[in-house]
Amino acid sequence: MRLLLLPLLFTAAALSAMDAPEKTVGAPNAPVTLEVFSDFQCPHCALLHFGALKEALGDCVASGKVRIVYHDFPLPQHPFARKAAQWAGAAARIGRYERVCDGLFRNQNTWGVTGDVEGAVAAELSAPEMAKVRKIMADPKALAEINRQIDADLAAGNKIPVASTPTMIMTGNGKRYPITGDVRYDFLKQLVDRIAK
Amino acid sequence: MRRALYILARLALAGVFLWSAIAKLRDPWMLFAMEIDNMHVIPGAAVEFVARTLPWFELVLGLALASGVWARYVSPVAMALAVSFFSLVTLLYFQGFKGDCGCFGPGEQLGPKTVARDFSFVLLSIWVTWEAFRRRRGAPAN
Numbered sequence: 001m002r003l004l005l006l007p008l009l010f011t012a013a014a015l016s017a018m019d020a021p022e023k024t025v026g027a028p029n030a031p032v033t034l035e036v037f038s039d040f041q042c043p044h045c046a047l048l049h050f051g052a053l054k055e056a057l058g059d060c061v062a063s064g065k066v067r068i069v070y071h072d073f074p075l076p077q078h079p080f081a082r083k084a085a086q087w088a089g090a091a092a093r094i095g096r097y098e099r100v101c102d103g104l105f106r107n108q109n110t111w112g113v114t115g116d117v118e119g120a121v122a123a124e125l126s127a128p129e130m131a132k133v134r135k136i137m138a139d140p141k142a143l144a145e146i147n148r149q150i151d152a153d154l155a156a157g158n159k160i161p162v163a164s165t166p167t168m169i170m171t172g173n174g175k176r177y178p179i180t181g182d183v184r185y186d187f188l189k190q191l192v193d194r195i196a197k
Numbered sequence: 198m199r200r201a202l203y204i205l206a207r208l209a210l211a212g213v214f215l216w217s218a219i220a221k222l223r224d225p226w227m228l229f230a231m232e233i234d235n236m237h238v239i240p241g242a243a244v245e246f247v248a249r250t251l252p253w254f255e256l257v258l259g260l261a262l263a264s265g266v267w268a269r270y271v272s273p274v275a276m277a278l279a280v281s282f283f284s285l286v287t288l289l290y291f292q293g294f295k296g297d298c299g300c301f302g303p304g305e306q307l308g309p310k311t312v313a314r315d316f317s318f319v320l321l322s323i324w325v326t327w328e329a330f331r332r333r334r335g336a337p338a339n
Binding site for chain 1: 224225227228230231232234235241244245295296297303304306
C-alpha cells in the first residue's frame with residue numbers, strides 16, 4: 001500500500017515544488033493543500049470560484065487548515081483562455097491575482113466573446129496598477145516567464161491527468177484525492193475536516 | 198457446462214459490485230457525494246444519503262451474488278441497478294458531461310468506454326437473472 005502511495009506523493013511533491021507563490025493562498029504549513037486547475041473561460045470554473053472556493057477562502061484558509069494553489073489549465077476550445085491566464089499571471093506579479101481572477105470569472109461572458117481581456121483586467125485595477133501590468137505584458141522576457149509558468153501548469157495537469165475543468169487535487173495526511181466540477185462547499189469542508197484531523 | 202458458466206457469470210457480476218463498493222468505501226464518502234452532486238441528477242438533499250448508503254448496498258448485493266443465496270431475488274435487483282447505472286451514464290454522456298462517473302472510485306472520467314463497460318454489465322446481469330429464473334423451482338441455484 002505504501003508503495004502504491006509513493007508515486008502519488010511524489011507527484012504531489014513535484015506539484016508543490018513548482019507552485020508560484022503569488023498564485024498561492026493560505027498558510028504554507030496548512031495540513032491540507034488544494035490544487036485548483038481551472039480555465040478562465042470555463043463556466044463551471046467560475047461557479048466553483050465564486051462558490052466553494054470563496055467559502056473556503058473565508059473559512060478553511062482563514063483558519064489555517066487549507067492552502068489553495070491555483071494552476072492555469074487553458075483548454076484548446078477556449079480561444080481567449082490562455083490570454084486571460086497571461087494577464088492574470090501578470091497581475092499576480094503585482095499582488096493582484098485574486099482581484100483579477102474575480103473580474104475575469106465574473107465577466108467571462110463578455111471578454112469570452114469579444115476577446116477584450118485587457119479591458120476586463122483594466123476594470124478591476126487602478127490606473128497605476130494597470131500601467132504596471134501592461135508593462136509586464138509588454139516585456140518579452142516577463143511574458144515568456146508567464147508562458148513558461150502556464151505551460152508548467154498544463155504539463156502538471158496533463159500528468160495527473162486533468163480531463164476536465166475545474167479539477168482540484170486535495171492532498172493531506174499522506175492521501176491525495178481528485179475532485180472534479182463545481183462542488184458543494186459543505187462536502188468539501190467535511191472532507192477537509194476529515195483529512196486535517 | 199451451462200451451470201458452470203452461470204456460476205462464473207454470477208461471480209463476475211458479484212465481483213463488479215464488490216469492486217465498485219470497495220473502491221468507494223476506501224475513500225471518505227464526501228468524495229462520492231461530490232461526484233453524484235456534480236451530475237445534477239438527484240435532489241441536493243438526497244445526495245448525502247445516496248453517497249453514504251449506495252456503496253454498502255453494492256457490498257451486500259455483491260456478497261449475496263457471490264454466495265448464490267436467494268438468486269431469484271438478488272439477481273433482478275442487480276439487473277435493475279446495472280440498468281439504472283447504464284441509463285445514467287448514457288444520459289450524462291449524451292448531455293456532454295465531462296466529470297467523474299463515480300463508478301469505481303474517484304478519477305475516472307465518464308466517456309464512451311464507461312458506457313460500453315456498463316452495457317456489458319447490463320448484458321451480464323440479464324443473463325444471470327435469466328438463468329436464475331430458468332432453473333426449476335426448488336433446484337439449487339449454484
